[in-house]
Amino acid sequence: MSSPAAQQPSPQLFFQTINAYQRTEGLKAAIELEAFTAIGEGNTTAPEIAKRCGASERGTRILCDFLCIMGFLNKDGSRYSLTPDSAMFLDKRSPAYLGGAIEFISSPMITESFKNFTEVVRKGGTTMTDGGTIAPENPIWVKFARAMAPMMALPAQLTAKLVDPTADRKLKILDIAAGHGLYGLAFAKNNSQASVVALDWPNVLEVAKENARNAGVAERYSTIEGSAFDVDFGAGYDLILLTNFLHHFDPPTNEVLLRKVYAALAEGGRAVTLEFVPNEDRISPPDAAAFSVTMLGSTPSGDAYTFPELESMFTNAGFSRSEIHRLPPSIQQAVISQK
Amino acid sequence: MSSPAAQQPSPQLFFQTINAYQRTEGLKAAIELEAFTAIGEGNTTAPEIAKRCGASERGTRILCDFLCIMGFLNKDGSRYSLTPDSAMFLDKRSPAYLGGAIEFISSPMITESFKNFTEVVRKGGTTMTDGGTIAPENPIWVKFARAMAPMMALPAQLTAKLVDPTADRKLKILDIAAGHGLYGLAFAKNNSQASVVALDWPNVLEVAKENARNAGVAERYSTIEGSAFDVDFGAGYDLILLTNFLHHFDPPTNEVLLRKVYAALAEGGRAVTLEFVPNEDRISPPDAAAFSVTMLGSTPSGDAYTFPELESMFTNAGFSRSEIHRLPPSIQQAVISQK
Numbered sequence: 001m002s003s004p005a006a007q008q009p010s011p012q013l014f015f016q017t018i019n020a021y022q023r024t025e026g027l028k029a030a031i032e033l034e035a036f037t038a039i040g041e042g043n044t045t046a047p048e049i050a051k052r053c054g055a056s057e058r059g060t061r062i063l064c065d066f067l068c069i070m071g072f073l074n075k076d077g078s079r080y081s082l083t084p085d086s087a088m089f090l091d092k093r094s095p096a097y098l099g100g101a102i103e104f105i106s107s108p109m110i111t112e113s114f115k116n117f118t119e120v121v122r123k124g125g126t127t128m129t130d131g132g133t134i135a136p137e138n139p140i141w142v143k144f145a146r147a148m149a150p151m152m153a154l155p156a157q158l159t160a161k162l163v164d165p166t167a168d169r170k171l172k173i174l175d176i177a178a179g180h181g182l183y184g185l186a187f188a189k190n191n192s193q194a195s196v197v198a199l200d201w202p203n204v205l206e207v208a209k210e211n212a213r214n215a216g217v218a219e220r221y222s223t224i225e226g227s228a229f230d231v232d233f234g235a236g237y238d239l240i241l242l243t244n245f246l247h248h249f250d251p252p253t254n255e256v257l258l259r260k261v262y263a264a265l266a267e268g269g270r271a272v273t274l275e276f277v278p279n280e281d282r283i284s285p286p287d288a289a290a291f292s293v294t295m296l297g298s299t300p301s302g303d304a305y306t307f308p309e310l311e312s313m314f315t316n317a318g319f320s321r322s323e324i325h326r327l328p329p330s331i332q333q334a335v336i337s338q339k
Numbered sequence: 340m341s342s343p344a345a346q347q348p349s350p351q352l353f354f355q356t357i358n359a360y361q362r363t364e365g366l367k368a369a370i371e372l373e374a375f376t377a378i379g380e381g382n383t384t385a386p387e388i389a390k391r392c393g394a395s396e397r398g399t400r401i402l403c404d405f406l407c408i409m410g411f412l413n414k415d416g417s418r419y420s421l422t423p424d425s426a427m428f429l430d431k432r433s434p435a436y437l438g439g440a441i442e443f444i445s446s447p448m449i450t451e452s453f454k455n456f457t458e459v460v461r462k463g464g465t466t467m468t469d470g471g472t473i474a475p476e477n478p479i480w481v482k483f484a485r486a487m488a489p490m491m492a493l494p495a496q497l498t499a500k501l502v503d504p505t506a507d508r509k510l511k512i513l514d515i516a517a518g519h520g521l522y523g524l525a526f527a528k529n530n531s532q533a534s535v536v537a538l539d540w541p542n543v544l545e546v547a548k549e550n551a552r553n554a555g556v557a558e559r560y561s562t563i564e565g566s567a568f569d570v571d572f573g574a575g576y577d578l579i580l581l582t583n584f585l586h587h588f589d590p591p592t593n594e595v596l597l598r599k600v601y602a603a604l605a606e607g608g609r610a611v612t613l614e615f616v617p618n619e620d621r622i623s624p625p626d627a628a629a630f631s632v633t634m635l636g637s638t639p640s641g642d643a644y645t646f647p648e649l650e651s652m653f654t655n656a657g658f659s660r661s662e663i664h665r666l667p668p669s670i671q672q673a674v675i676s677q678k
Contacts (some may be wrong), residue, residue: 013411017366021359028456029457033461054461056462062632066631069622085350114360117364121394286408287351292401292404294358
């Protein structure tokens, strides 16, 4: 008796995965050629899209079919249309356009280590010299600050509302590794009595200051230039933000930083951490858990930490308690730790 | 009223896809480190697997978690185990081991064009010089013949049973672009009165002849060296096999070849084509349809053809009728065309 077809062994997952890199490159090409924008503008057949994108008809037809297979487009006869998510995030004319994020996510600084990932696994950390993405004044973070800002607006706003729901009292906030500055700026926009000190490399802070001016809160915005591990934070902060920062380092390194954070907080102050937080099984939810792979490839000893791991780092640094909050639809979570 | 979370716009697919290349590299690393074999041998925790693979514990733990997320492993507490498919296809000790296929599927000859896929889409074909994979005597095909043979055994056997179910009469078979030779050899093993002429580049035929000797059918196996477009086929064949060949070329080129195939067949002879055949929508089934992307990247004008397109090429070349057959569990299909 033979097993039903569905239960026969199949190499399908092997082939899909070994070719998964084509998905990345297909999406990048579509963004670079502005195929989503072309379709949003009303070009719906392969010849029309090809003309608008300055590309061959054959290449455009195969690319658009691939985008349908991947779920970025719909197809009706020979006409392509944007899915709601593609219209929102991949049409350049949308305020929520994310296509620019490929300048960071797909930059060699992130992808380079994956060209010899076997060696990365052997070594247990990035094979890039000088610590990969955490090298001092790495220009990748200017790219990050410019490319990733659009996708940070929503989680930043959700975080500010979560942490400062009443927005009715004076707050002194330190935004560590501020990058684009959007997290601190969301607090400043949420509460007119909030003042923000942003800390990052000087070249990155230029982007944050530009965003502060655009947000109309420049008079409540100041900066500290340098490494969070080296510079003096000042003191008396009500809130210290650690957004997408702890994942770059190992727990002992984080604890050194967190003791410094603890010391800089006022009594009753809180540290606010935003992270990809996998469950304790470390394999769910899949996107948050898989972030550990990016950290393995691009840092010497970073990781996607579970909540008990984060909690333990904060406890070891002196904090009295930590609690975790979901921020749907973001896959990231906020950990609030009390001095 | 706000929409339920599930229906909120989400950039999840964008991020999963832009990072999909990490899936490819994670799987390749696991194969190169023999992680699946290590687990099959009974090493089930990250430290045990790391030791067996000569890799760091941290890298191994993150890699194995990633393999769970991708569906190649299961995890119970801190113990990893192989899925049935991984045990069958990715443990080196399995006779159906496919890991060697990465030597072809992930070779630069296939992947190189995807490093600038935007340019490929603009141009409408491979950006590699000399026609990419279809360059004369390209050594990639020796690699193909060695690396891909293990995964061809089953579809080859299914094809032989489909085309020659009674196996009770003398058959003269031409195997065009024979590669590893497994398709022709399956017919020879299925029917002791079948003799096979294998056609390919001389360096590739060495692999086919080796496989013919191993299959014990060398005395019914002969070869023609050269390009299928140039050499004399001989005549009077009952069957001519075109397995994974037509997808490299455009329809007019294929029709030139098929007229030559038609002429070389005996009256009542049949051409047997094995291909990735998408439905007429060109976006389903997904794996067969997505094969067009590999052809766009690696050939000047190849494609994954629909059945009506294949049928039309055969009709234009003089064939009276073509019919298509599924070959589960293979995702490829067989087209049988009657002279």
